[in-house]
Amino acid sequence: MAIQFRKILELAPDHSQRSIAASTGHSRRKIKEVIERAKQIELTLPIDPALTDAQLGRILFPELLPETTGREIPNFEYMHEELGKKNVTLSLLYYEYQTSCRDSGKIPYSYRSYCRMYTTFAQKYKATMRIRRKPGELMEVDWAGSTLTVIDADTGEKLTAYLYLAVLPSSQYGYCEAFLSMTMPDWIRGHVHAYEYFGGVTEILVSDNLKTGVSSHTKFDPVLNPVYRDMAEHYGTVVMPARVRRPKDKPKVEGTVKALSTWVIAALRNQRFFTLDELNQAVWSKLRDFNQRPFTKTYKACRNREEGFNTEEKFALHQLPATPFEMAAWKIATVQPDYHILVDRMFYSVPFQYIGSQVDVRLTSTLIEVFFKDSRIASHARLYGRREQFSTNQEHMPEAHKLYVSHTPESSRNWALSVGEHVNTVVDYLLNHMPERQALHKILSLQKLGKKYGASQLEEACAEVEKVAQVPTVRIIERVLINRKKTSSTTQIEKQSTEDYGFTRGAEYFGRITNDQSRND
Structure with a gap:
């Protein structure tokens, strides 16, 4: 039997050797020998708590150490x-x-x-x-077995509040939050808030086999809930659910459940709360006390959980993503002929090339994402309010539709100013004397004439029409452009007919004698 050196020396000042022998099971001779050796080497109380009985034995009786084997002792x-x-x-x-x-x-x-x-x-x-349990390796999560209560201020009804728990096993640092249900949205929200509280993400997430996290459990691998899997991918962590009825797979969170049941749930038993936010403020106050509560074990290197987290684990956590995870739902929709899909009575555009195709739609509280064969083809801010609102991206339109949508009174005036003063006068007249839709249609025809005949020709035609017509119309301007083109073509033909082209046969070719030659003769 190993000699209990520590116990012998601690009992020696106040007890007889006989009583020490009865307590430790050693002979009085051995007890006397230990006490005398301690006096010889001046070993006094208190003894360093880090020293074991074996180490004390080597200090008291170094001559009894085994002979060295010649092997290198590790550090x-x-x-x-x-x-x-x-x-x-x-x-x-x-x-x-x-x-x-x-x-x-x-x-x-x-x-x-x-x-x-x-x-x-x-x-x-x-x-x-x-x-x-390496620092930053695991986060264990679970629901507490005991519950809290929130009182409805209007009806006086007592509502059950459930305590969500997350623990980092290496430092035993914990987080908890009360929710009014244990459904998927609250389960996901608890994870998001826990990561924000810790300020980072662990490599592995150990959860229970709740339906909110695990859809089914096969012989070899669990099948995760799609939303839970999306959350894990967003934070770059791996979910490893504990085995069914195996609480030792997540012992830290199980132990923390018991501790927090005392330091949070039981500590709030005599207080009344009328809102969930009020309850959580009290829960977080008790949580702070729990994490700062001193350890009772002497072997702990840190004084409390908060100090252990800050010094030994916080540095090992992975960085949080830029935005927190938002819970999403998935739907299937068909792209309509107007290149929009209908989601919750709202319309969202997709590229017109996908008309008639089935697409997958991912919905969050703020965003709509459209996927075709796992490739994202469109995204929109989610619409709320009255039914049948439209969110249309002009990049999704065919070219003809883009031109129609971008054709406005402002764009028409800007175009007219870029062409010339007389075109601008005609455009102003059309916009001021016609309904807007009709005027825009006429201006679109005018722009087509500019592309066909040229901007300078259009400016000259508009100037000519202003002189002869009180009401400038696109039809008159087109007729002027046609006539100017015909006139220009006729003039060009006449000019070409008067010009000398190629070789012209003169009188010499036909054997004629010129007047100068005849006079010389």
Whole structure:
């Protein structure tokens, strides 16, 4: 039986050797020997709580230490510090230890002895839990078994409030929030708020096998609820549901459920709350006290959960995404001939090329996203209010439709000013003396004439029409342009007929004698 050195020395000042022997099960001779040796080396109380009985024995009786084996003793303090880092394992440290021994010409211990010696050393730190729970690795979530109460201020009805819990096992830092149901929206909202409270995301999310999280549980892999899977993808984490009826798969949250049932639920038993927000303010106040409550175990390196989180785990969390996750619903819609889809009695446009196709629609409280074969083809801000509102993106329209939509009085005036003063006068007359729709139609015809005959010709034609017509119309302007073109064509033909082209045969070619030649003769 191992000698209880600590207990013997702590009982010695106030108890006889006989009573110490009865309490520890050791002989009075051994007890006397331990007490005398402590006096010789001047070992006094209190004894360092970090020292084990084995270490005390080596201090009191160093001559009883076994002879050295000639093997290199590992640096256990270094091992313990390194194991707290991400992805560091005992096998990696042993490989480095072996390499170091080989380089220095020393003999290493076997891997089995290496692990056994470290386990013995790390008992004071409870290091086995630390190895399995790396900082920033896990977040365990669950609903508390006990409930809270909110009183309806109007009817006096007592409403049940359920406590959502999230725990980081490495530091035991927790978060909780009360909801009026345990449905999917509240379940997702609890996760989002927990990540915001922690200020980061863990690598793995361990949840219970609730229907809100797991649709079904097959023999090999659980089938996650689609919304829960989308949330995990948004935050870049992996969901690993606990096994059915296996609470040890998430022991920290199970333990925290019991602790928070006392420090939050039971502590609020005598208070009355008339709104959920009022209840949550009280819950978060008790949560803050819970996270700052000092640890009772002496082996803890930090004073409380909050200090442990800030010093040992916060740095290991992954960064939060730019925007929090919004719960979404999925629907199927068919693109109508006017390149819009109907969703909740509102119309949203998609590219006209998808007319007649079936598309998947993802709906959040603020956004509508349209997918065709897993590719997003459109997105819109979600519409609320009166029925049959339209959200139309001009980029989704055919070219002809874009031209029609972009044709406004302002755009018409800008175009007229870019062409010339007389065209601007005609456009102003049309807009001021006709209904807007009719005037825009006439101006569109005028723009087509400008493209056909040229901007300068159109400006000259409008100037000519202003001189001869009191009411300038597009038909008159078109007739002037046609006549000007015909006149220009006729003039050009006559000009060409008077010009000398090619070789002209003169009188010499036909054997005629010119007057000058005859006079010379």
